[in-house]
Amino acid sequence: MLFSVDFSIQVNENFHTVHWAFIPADSVSECREVAREIKESLPESKNHDVHIFIEQ
Template identity: 80%
Template sequence: MLFSVDFSIRVNESFQTVHWAFIPAESVTECREVAQEIKANLPESQKHQVHIFIEQ
């Protein structure tokens, strides 16, 4: 399956995309693992946490 993944930060009660990717994976669990690896390579400030949103 091909998953669309949004990496977003929350600013003033709304989410703003900072990065997105298409991730080929056999399951949501596998996709989440790959997304966590991508997230680890994204710059993250002390003020904002990066959230992951996965769509099929």
């Protein structure tokens, strides 16, 4: 399966995308693990809480 993943930060009450990716994975759990690795490499994750939104 191919998952669309949006990495966003929350500013006030709004979410703003800082990165997005298509992640091929066999399950949502596998996609989540890859997304967490990507999140750790984002410069924004050092200053903000980056939220991960996964769509199938």
